[in-house]
Amino acid sequence: MTSSDTPAPERAAAEQPIPVFERPPAVIRFFDRTEEAIRSRLAKRTFFRRVFQLDRDWMTRITMLMVIASVFWGILGAVDIFGWRTQVTAFALGQPLHLSNQEMYSALTLHGIRMLFGFAQQLELALFGVIFVTAFGLTPRHKWAYYLSFLLLNLSMLLMEGPFYLYPIFNDNYFPATGWYFYSPLGIRGLSEYVASPLWYLGWIALSAAVIIWSGWMLLHFRDWWRSHRGQVHRVPPFALFVLATVVLIPLSYVTVLASSTWDLFNYFGVGPVNPLVNQVLFWFFGHGVVYVLFLIPITAFYFLVPIFAKRPIYSYRAAFVAAVVFTILTPLLSIHHLYLTPVPPWAAWTTMALTFLIVIPSAITFFTIWMTTKGVKKGEWQWNAVTLFLLLSFAGTMAGGLTGPDNNTMSFDIDLHNTLFIVSHFHAIALLSIAAGGFAVVYAAFPLLAGRLWYSPRLAQAHFVSTAIGWSGLVMFMDLLGSDGILRRSLIFPLNPAVVADQVWLTVFVVVSIGAQLFFVANILLTMFKGELLTVQGLSLDEIIRKMAQSTHPKPTVPISDVKFERRTPRPRREGAERTWITVVVVLIVTVLVATSPLTLSDSTAIGTPADPPAGSEYFSLVGHQYYWEVHEAGPIVGSFSDVMVVHAGQWVAVNATAEGATCGFYIPFRNLPVVDIQVIPDAMSYWLFQAPSIPGVYGAPDSEYNGPWFGQDMAALVVLPATGTASLAQYESNGGEGDIYNPPVWAANGVVLTGDDEGLFNNSVPGPTLTATPGVVSFHYYVPMSTIGIDNYLVNVTSTDPNGQQEYLAAHGDTLPYQFGIYTINTTGGNLVPVAGTTMPLKVGSVLNETATLAAGVYVYGLVSPVSYVYNPAGESTWMTGSQQGQIMGLWGILWVSP
């Protein structure tokens, strides 16, 4: 960056006499006095003085508080994901689980909340604020507005965490298991079986208020700068364009979550109605926008730092300007691309798809412009320190994450990807490899300015970079491998096939590496604050100061930090000509891809929102998604009503119409040899789909693809494909790999097998349980629900108390017997539903190996508990409107028995 791009910092006097008529209100003076009293006392202790920078100006002090708070939430977010991964790994390896479902899913929710908002958003506000004020040489004003923003933001994190009990026993089962993004009406009292505390919604409102106040504060200061420099500068520095984009996009994005949260809160107290689909659309204006707001961290880092280290101005200012403007205009318009599989109007889906493709343009401009800024820089003029290395990682990470964005955005392709770990991989490629890497570049470039000291250890900085790059790349890769297999996001329960188990374990390993890597960073931060060399900036320009700070992360710096005189030799028309050529190519490609994918997009979107006109002989599924099972009503050649069982003949067309009660669900069958079935099912709306059942008889797994509460993992149905006529064995099904549906339950020979219950109330970590096969005649198998699997979180024993042994005590008092009938049931396809086989039904007994024996004809049967088990969590009456509550109808101990010659 040349000195002409950025105004030199001005050192305004921190404390000046204030005329009486400009004295602040009494309340502000009271706050000032109180703050000063606290500051002066704490400043006497070195630890507090150094950590909180108590001998510095108020802007530095608040910024330091924000940085510390963001690191705090980041650490908690890391603990959250570590907790979740330990349980996922335990499930994968068949080990006992130590957290309740509520705790596990809350950990996942809070991981997202704390990382995105407590950590990343807060760090963004802190860094953008201080860089903006420093680079523009401003005297910061309105201290208490800035404090208020800080306090509200961190208060929102506490509110969203929800209540927990310390007495009579510690109980944190009321953490919000809702998802960092809304699945309206999940969590709303009276509408959802799972109810979050109203603090959750108040937290969103507080967060919105916090960042909108910050934006207003920034706009006021930008106005200050503009007024004081009117006529002196002819353009805003390129990086500041993107800071301004952030300032504009934050209120535009957060106002929608403010609206949807307020709407939810009203509904929580019975003032409605809520329209779940409209509410979700409203939320996603925020949900999409906020990720792009965070994406402006690396973008701003590139525009700010690359010219500084290249010691030359940006390649094309006009291109950067266009990118900032287009980015700001398009970002608030893209909500619906998260809702392609809901019954939104096809025109809305197509328009959003087109707009989303268009937002590639500002990114394309940015990355071309930044890359070209480095063209002409010789090796010896560029230092690979922690700042530039993280910029490089962010550059690669943005490519890896950003270029999968068009895949998600292609509606017809989204059917294959939606709600799988592919999405989570894409998101983390952006969140970690792009956003966080760019954020670390800025932190390494700016933190010494806050601490007043140069980085203590270049080796720690290098170790941080290398281990972080390895950890993040690994976790993104294994998330993707799982996602491309069809494994769902947010689900503790997944098929234990060897590849999935291995990928889950590796994913945990890389999560641990990623967390461990940050210890190098935290150690360097602490050492820098207490042992770092004092930063001296006399006589240095801002660019030189930043290079000096960055150089302290390199063990043997070789590149001078001094500014060099830059004389432009390549004229602007030639540079802009290259930019235009590139953008023309991008536009042509976007139009081409849009034209190529539009027909399927429009037909798929129409199919979700419009009743199908199926061929004669089709089966009609009327589905109602509950928390946590599918109520199935069938008409056509097969007539019947079932729970979680869907029955068709091989090759039959199936017309689905589906709605939900309580929370949004997803009807998902991740075939690989056949087209994937994946639609979102929303309360108060109807979703449709038409698909052809596999031609090979068998039992196909159909998990609920949309998270809808703490028992979401158990919410898996079976598509039972009967032979078109007569009987068929499962040999072809097994050799074919069950059409590639990874959620198909394993196939076991029935005779002699012992089905064993697990901590999640499933047989052998599978739902549906293993598909048992037998030949006609006497069929005999055992089942066993160990006493050790019964605990506070096993839905089977519906006793919740503050006594940790309450469930076992209930069993002891009832002869270890539960009031649910285990049995073998015939599937009557002519309206008889499930008919118990005589002599097979018996109450479920815990802690004993029980035997089922029956003489069965060829056919398909359902075994186990074939009706949902009601679950209510209310230990000692602790579930209230204030704490939240959970209940539901859960099916886990069941499976298909396939009898064929």
Next chain:
Amino acid sequence: MSADPAPPARGITPFVWFGVAIAVGAAWALFMGLSYYNVPTFTESALPTIAGVAIAVVAFLVIGAWAPANE
């Protein structure tokens, strides 16, 4: 901090390293998309987008190599 040392002038430039970063990141993104090749609708639903991304990456690198330096 010691006085500014004299920089070496030869070697791989940051422009090349950033180009490599683009190629590696883009290759990963394409691999992620192509991992769905076994879904029957892949050619119709996904391939146009993936091909578009691939062409864009190649064009990006070619135009970048051809474009005048930032001098």
